[in-house]
Amino acid sequence: MKNGDPTVGVRSVALVGSYGPAHTLTLYSLLKDCIDSAGWSERLIVTPMGLGDGAGRLSAPDIEAMTQAGLRVAIESCADVESEPAELGRADVIVTDTDDTADYMIQIGAATGKPVLCLADLVDPSAARVLEHEAGVAELVESIQPEILDVVRTLIAG
Secondary structure (H helix, E strand, O other): OEOOEOOOOOEEEEEEEOOOHHHHHHHHHHHHHHHHHOOOOOOEEEEEEEOHHHOEEOOHHHHHHHHHOOOOOOOOEEEEOOOOHHHHHOOOEEEEOOHHHHHHHHHOHHHOOOOEEEHHHHOOHHHHHHHOOOOOHHHHHHHHHHHHHHHHHHHHHO
């Protein structure tokens, strides 16, 4: 804590997914669980958001699939970036699932001047291929979970 301000050193991350709420919130759960287990929850705050189909509410089958994959379902919906740009504007950094989503985020006014990182660029190429299509929850978890700690380290490093 610097100068008594508990927010100094805290990075706010907007995680933006584009393939449905289950895809977005699976990535959010993987990222959030890794942050929590690594002891960095006071340094990184993640807000899940969707672009187009990536926004919305989880269905009962989505929740069941996430639970069966061993994920903690702490949030059941994510806001749409386009209808709630102020939430995106509060983020220090934007993390997207795909290259196309990253390219689109760069064009949104609320993202101006913010770093935009793409998960597909930060993970192993085989895991990146899974991010680039509408993968199921189990496939996402299997491919991305081994890679997520490196992503968190990148976010912590700034």
